[in-house]
Amino acid sequence: MNSSWTIKRRAFLAGSAAFSAAIGAGVAPRSAMAQAAPRRGGTLRLSVDQAVAKLNPLLIRVNPEYLVAELLYSGLTRLGTDMTPVPDLAESWTPSPDLTEWTFKLRSGVVFHDGTPCTSADVVASFEAMLDAKTASPARNNIGPIDSVRATGADAVVFKLKSSYADLPVMLAYTNARIIPAAIATGALARLDREAIGTGPFRLVSYEPDRQVVVQRNERYYDRARPYLDRIEIVIYPDPTAEGSALISGATDLMMLTLPTEYARLRQAQGVKVLRTPSGQFCNVNFGCDAAPFNDVRVRQALALCVDRAAMVDFVSEGYGTPGNDSALNSAYTYFVDQPMKKPDVAAARKLLADAGHAQGLKATLIASDRPAVRTQLAVALREMSKPAGFDITVQTMPHATYLDQVWKKGNFYIGFYNMQPTADGIFSLLYTSNATWNETRWNNAAFDKAVFDARATIEPAKRRELYGQAQAMMHRDVPSIIPVFFDLLAAQRSYVQGYNVHPRGAVFRLDYVSLGDGAPRRG
């Protein structure tokens, strides 16, 4: 671990602790009491930076949509902050010894918002709709190798898998794996574009895609103690400065995502508490490993040796991040295994480049889409850092839509940006195995595939750690992509908001645990 980073992080943690202590000092006894027993009732106004364009939980794609779906719908499991599965509609689960069949026992007495009971038939129909190619649900490629789902009685379902898979309970917590009524799942899916019939802690009151979504407490929610809030208003603010101002002026109570540039201003604002959590979200440089010049591992290693990772953290994440080491996992993942941190070494990079037949240097065009802006920042930083070693990189930026159409998954040298996945297998089989959903690097390394595949079929944690450790060492050594920086997730709230934590995965919110303490304004 880079020592200067550790010091900065410690200093920051100490600073923010002092800050919250100062805020809390005036009302310490009462707020301590409130923490013990969260107060019920009230309206929370929360701001998000993007439209809630999709209401149908099977089709959602961005964080504000995930948030709304989590309020309105339940899944079988939820993702805990430590990336372990937590019961939701499923109370417990057991695998067959070879991990190819999983039985989930369902909570009894759960009802949908329209009053109809939620049974195993609804669960089966929901998963069948998700797995149907016609639905076009992102869940289809992301919830494990499911072959079939069937009900065994009213309160149990069995997942039959195509191959052994230890991570099924975690992956069933996927953002899109939500349970909807069977009647809708089998033929009336379009209804969910405008209404919401789920089993979640809140019910839909109103929905305007580009302005606001309002939900109110579901009196029939299965958890009798929660949610604490009566009502939540999710307001869309397209401009980050305006969104920050709304929080500072008290027009909103909670800001779901904060940019590093706004974070500093919010930190100084009175009555505002900033939130920060390290995450596995990263920006990388993808190589087409099947085409010259990047099919030569030495060229990739040479470029990796040009990167000053600490400087990348400062420049690309504005200091709100952690250095990457070309492995797709960092400490936010359960099976992270630390590798020796790479340091810039121009001489070694030059030598590797010469050995690969590029003694005169290497010209290449690096493509970066314009969203998010960090892609361009990373590209420009890499261009400058790699000059001394003989790389001559031209940075080409383009609109995101054009990038998706022309470069993404096709290009040989471009900047990627990925959210944290719930599991090691999730990120590896999304990006780096030969049969990965988006095999962007075409690395196609059989030994890596085997380690990842074996880990899928292993349930014993120590053995899995060893296998995932091998996989991470291979990425560290062979550099299918350069991963110079992981981002922290930043958010901000009014200090009277209680019980909100930023989840490292970024797509889990748990507003059912949020309550309003002393000093909260009365709204609506």
Next chain:
Amino acid sequence: MSLAYALRRCGLMVYTLLVVSIIVFGVTQILPADAAVVLLGENATPEQLAALRDRLGLNDPAWQQYARWLGGVLTGDFGISVRTGQPVLPTILDALSRSLLLALLSIGFMLVIAVPLGIAAATRRGQLGDIAFGIVSYVGVSLPEFVTATLIILLLADTFKLLPATGYVPLGEDFVAGLKHLVLPVVTVSLIMVAHVSRMIRSELVDALHSDYVRAARMKGLPETRVVYGHALRNALLPTITIVALDVGYVLGGIIVVEEIFAIPGIGRQIIIAIQSRDLLMIQAGALTLATTYAVMNFLADLAYAVVDKRIQYE
């Protein structure tokens, strides 16, 4: 002004809109990137993409797609947005009504300030007040909306906490809160227009005050106020009508930045979102609506000209 003239202008307007509809459709055809890829995003499989292209009719020849769309538009069916699954027409009309409210309030507020300001400057030409006006209005013309808006938010909302910083509340939902939320955007938009409209009035009025008919009016002994308001101003206001008509169009489509900053879900923002997400039907409907508004405002301005200035004779 004859009825025939009004009808001819109206026919010309319809013809313009037809041409616009072809251009708008053509532009959405040549937008880079496949709409299906952008809409379904990074998880789509080839079968899903093919299914969506089929549903959107993207595989048909362009003229067929155009004919189908135009047929829908003429019968009031603008289709369903692929991005949100909501019908297009109500979404666009909602957005347009918010922008129109902002536009009309801003223009009204602007006129209340700009006209007296322009008159005051013109009648004190060369004096200290006029020079101060010149400097301030130059600054006003030069400052882009996003600077004005951000400064106003920081000053009035962040520092003095007088008004809500941003956000939009429909008047129908909560009238007082709605008005409060409208104050800052209206001030921002008016400030931009006050500068150029008052400068326009000033220069036109200065010209008019040097004309022969004003000299004649003064020589026959009319009081100065009659001369300024009854003779000079009336003529000086003519070009202002055109400017204001064009400003309505500008406020509707051109203040996307203001709509973004104050989080007003207006028509400009709606179109930007539609373009980014390749929501073709929404782009087409939005662009056509804006073009219609422009055309109607121009038409009204032409009619107003003919009414205000009897010397203007149209065939």
